Amino acid sequence: ARRPSPPPRRPAPPRAARAAPGAPRPAGSRKMLRKLLGKDTETYSIAEEFIVTRLASARERLVIEGGRVNTKSETGFNACRLFLLSLDAAAKEMRLDAAPRQYRVAFTINYRTLFPDQARNYRVDVLEASVEQYAVIWVNGDKFEFSAEAMRRAEALQRSWAELGALLERWGQSQSGDQPRGVTRPSRAELRNSLVALDFSWASFEHKYITELIDIEEKARRLVVQAVDHQHCLQRMEAAQVGCDVLATTQQGAAYHQELRKLVSCIAHLNSVANFSRKGRDDLRVEVYLDAVATLRRCDGAEQRGEGAELVAAARLIAQDVVESFDALREYFREVERCLERVDPHLCNNAGLVARLVDWEESWEVGTRYVQREKLLSSLCDIVAEIRVAQRLNPTLQQMCEDCDVEFFLVLPRMIWLRFLARPEQHAELLGSILPHRFRVDKESHTASPELQAFIDWYQATQGLLARAFGGEPAAAERTAWETLVRRVVKGSHEDDALSALKAPLRAEAHAAVEELMHDLERWSIELQRHCPEDWNQCSAIVVQCLTRGGPRPKPGPFKV
Template identity: 30%
Template structure:
C-alpha cells in the first residue's frame, strides 16, 4: 500500500461534496471521487520511487526483466553490463546507509582463480553469482555439462531470488532500503559460499575427466586399446551436455569410415558421397582429438575458461553429428544404395542439362540456399516418388504430404517423365517457377525442411557432392 494514501485520502474525503451542476430536476451525481482515488494513487506510486531513487530506477529500467525480476536470458552482454552497474550502485547505496558487511572470511578457501574475482572480504556483488540463482535453483553449468543443485543450493538460490524481488519492489515503491539491503547482503553471502565451492568441486572433477580423455588421445597412435577408453570418456562428457548428448557412441562408425577412406581410391561415382561422409566422420574425430590435446595446458592451470567453454561443447556436438550421419548411411547398405542412386540420377541429369550445368558448379555459386531451392530440392523430392524405395524417403522427411492430391499429381509427373523430364520442364521455363508441379514440389520441400531441416540439408549436400564434384579435387568438405 502507498504510504501517502493515508495522509491524502482522509483530507479529501472530509471536504464537502461540490454542488451538482445539473438542473434541479435531475438526480445528484453519485460521489465517484473516492472510487477513483485509489486507482489514481496506484498509478502514481512508481513516481514516488523514481523521485526518491532516480539513479537506481534508471539502472533498473536499462535491464530487461521477467515478471519475477529475473534478468532475461536474451538480454545479452548489454543486459549483463547494465546489471553490473546496478549491483555497483546497490553496493554504494548500502555503504551510504551504513549497512554492515556480512562476514566473508570463507573466501580464504577459494582457489586462486576465484580469489581474483573476489579479492577481499567486501561485498563484491558479481553478476554471474546472481544470475546463477536466477536460473530457477535447478542446476549448475560447467563446460556445458549440467549438474543438478543439491538441496541447500536450491534453498539458498530461492532465498536470494526472493530477497532480490523484495528489494526491487521496495525501490519501485520508494520505501526505505536499509533493511532490504541488509537482507540482500546476508543472503548473498550465504548463496555465494555454497555456489563457488560447488563450482570449485565440479571443476576439479571436470579437470580429472578431461585430463584422462586428453591423455588417452595422446596414446592413440601407440596403443589401439586406448580407443575404447577414449570413447568411454568422450561419451561420459558428451552424455551430460545439456542433458541431451549421445552417451552410447561406438567405435564401429569410426572404423567403417577409416576403412572406406583407405579402400575407395580413386572413388567411383557410386561411392563418392559415402567417401565424403566418411571424411566428415574422421575430420570430426581428428578435430576433437586436437582440441583435447591443446586443452592440456589449460586443464593443468584450471583456467577459468573451463567453466564456460563453448569450444569444447561445439566440437563435441560436431563429432556427435558426424557420428550419427555415419551410423545412418555408412553402416546400412540400403541407405548406401539409396544415396548412390539419387546422386547418379542427378549427375546424369546435369550432363544433359545446360541449365543445371550453369547452376550447379559449386565454385561459381555464392549462395548454397539458391542451389537447393531452385534445383536440388525439386529434383530429389520428385525422384523420391519413384518406386517403393523412394517412398521410404518421403515417409521419413515429409509423411504428412503422402496421399494428398497435390503430391499424387507430382508423383504422376515424376513417374511418367522421370528426372530428365523434370529437368527439361525446368529448362523450358528458364529456371523459373512452373505453374503446377514445380510449385507443388517447392511447397513440399518447405514442409520437409520445416520437419527435419538439419538431416535434409545433410542429405542434399551429400548428393550434390557426388553429382558436381571430382572428389580428388575437393580440398575440404567445409566448402560445401
C-alpha cells in the first residue's frame, strides 16, 4: 500500500532583503551608534552631557571679583581648583587631544615635580599669573620683568577662558527652567573647539611663563652661587697650603685675603636680603674675622705664658663665636652646592640659610663692638674674671647665674658699676658705650660727667673708710673692703654680716657709708639698664654667656636648605 503524501507546507513569510556589502546603513542607526561611541560631532553622549553639566556647575561656584577669578582666598582657590579638575575631566571624556607639552622636559627638577608628565595638569597658580599679568616682580630686593611675549600669551589665555565661560553660561541657562529666549545650548563642536583653544592657549602661556620664571629664579639664586664659588676658591687655597697658616703665608696671603673679603661681602649681601629675623646688616666686614683670629692667637699666647685663662676667657669666647659662625656658613655653602636647585629663590624662605645668617650677624655684631675695640674687650674680660671671683665668695651668685635667675640680672649691673668705680679708667669706655651722655670723649679718653665723678669720689671714700676700718696691709685691706662690698651687693640690704667683723666704734660709720653707697648704686644700676636697653641687653648677654658656657658652641643640627 502506498503511504499518504505529507500535507503541503505553508509558504514562509518574505524575508527582508539583506543590504549589499558596502551599502550605507540607515541614518538613524548610524547616528545612534556614533552617539554611543562618543564620535558624533554634533550630539553629546550621556556621559558628555553629565560631565559638561558638572563643569558648568563648577564654573558657577567660582569666586568672581571685579570680573576676575579670585584665587587668593581659601574658598576661591578651592573653587578654582575643582573647576580646573572638571575642565580636565571634560576634555578627557570628549576624547580631545592635549596640546603638546614636550617643553616640560627642559624644566628644572622643582618644576618637573609639579609637571611630571605631558598631561594637561591645569594649576591654579598658572591661571592666577595669567589673570594678574604682573609684568614686574621683586625677588630679594631686585626687580625682574617678564617679556612682552609672556604678557601677550597671558592675554590670549584669558580670551580663551572668557570664551569658554560664555559657552558654559549658555549651557547652564539652557539647563534651567527659565531659559532666555534666543539662548541655545552650545553645540558639541563649539564646546570642543573652545576646550581645544583653551588648552593650546594654556600650554603656550605655561611654557613661556615657567621658562621665564626659571630664568628669574636662577638670577635670584646668584648670591648663593657666588658665595659657593668663593668658598670653593678658599677651600682650594687652603688645600694647597696644608699645615700652613694661609693668612700668614706671604705667597698666598694676598690672594687668600682678597677671596676672603669677597666671600664676606657676599655673605653680608645675603644677610641683607634673607635675614628677616634680625637687622639684616650688610656693613659687617672681613676685618671682624681677621681681628677675631688675631685675638685667638693672643689668647693662646697668654695661656702658654702661664697667664690666667680666666683673664682671657671672655675674649676667647667672643672671638671663637666670630670664627665659628663664619665656618658654619662655609659649611652650609659646601653642602648646598650639591643641591642648589632646592634653594628657594626667595632666600628668606630657606630656614637653614637664615638660621646661620642670624647666628653670623649676632656673633659678628658683638665682634665688631668688642673684638675690634681692645679697651672694651679688656674691660669685659676683667668684669667676667671678677664676677667669677665673686661667685667663689658667694656660691649663691653662681647658682643664680646658671639658673638665669631674675635676681642675677639685678646683681649684674651693680657688679659692673662696682668694677667701674674701682677702676674707672679701665672701664670708662665700656660704660661710655652704654651711657654716652655720662662721659665727655676727648680723642680716645673718656671723662666722667660731674655727677658721675661725684659718685666715683663717694665710692673711693667709702672704700677707703672700709680699708682703714679693717686695717692691716693696705693691699689686703683694700681687697677685703672690695669683697665686703661685693658680698653686700649680692646678698642685698637685709644682711649685713659682711660688716660684723668691724670694731664697734667704726661699725656704725662704715655701715651708714655702705648703705648710702648702695642706695646711690641702685639708682645708677637702673639707669645702666634703661638708658639704652639694646646695648645693655647685648652686654649682659655676653657676660652671662661667658660665665655659663664652658666650651665651644654646640654644632648645628642636620643640614637644612
